[in-house]
Amino acid sequence: QVQLVQSGAEVKKPGASVKVSCKAYGYTFTSSTIGWVRQAPGQGLEWMGWISVYNGNTNYAQKLQGRVTMTTDTSTSTAYMELRSLRSDDTAMFYCARGDSYGYSVEAFDIWGQGTMVTVSS
């Protein structure tokens, strides 16, 4: 079954870092991109960036530049998202999602992880 399984919930203090994992099952991991999307409590979806699993190229949202790093480990079919210098407004559900263009100009996220709640609190 094609699925993405994410790591468990995290509680961090302001200024700390968090690293969320996303393990892929049921498809060729290197054939797609992995995108990361976050959702603050009661708010909408915010695109954070993506990584090409094939060549490691990344593209991050401008507002997160310098604080976020996305990586993959093809030996374990796992993607990672690290966010540093955490602030209280980083509290959110973080999702990984498989990207596929389907031949169109914009990649769609067709498979989503279950989400990882990250709470930033002193």
Place this chain on the structure above:
Amino acid sequence: QSVLTQPPSVSGAPGQRVTISCTGSSSNIGAGYDVHWYQQLPRTAPKLLIYGNNNRPSGVPDRFSGSRSGPSASLAITGLQAEDEADYYCQSYDSSLSGSNWVFGGGTKLTVL
């Protein structure tokens, strides 16, 4: 504030038809970038509902349809059912120099009366 504008809420009675708009500009939908739609049921991850403006992934009922014209896109739901009550998001690409590249609309909450 998203560069793709959606109405915060829409509602309809069972069996009715509702539409959700997604209004962009010349740097995103108006520039010809394609649009995708997602459905997010309460307390669950989003699900791809429409890709490439008007295509349904396998398993999505044909009650759901999408369209794109000029700087806007729309999602239509016919034969409204209680299980359609969810948040809906459009997604596209924005080529302006500031902000994110891949962008989501602010989301629309659909209430089935």
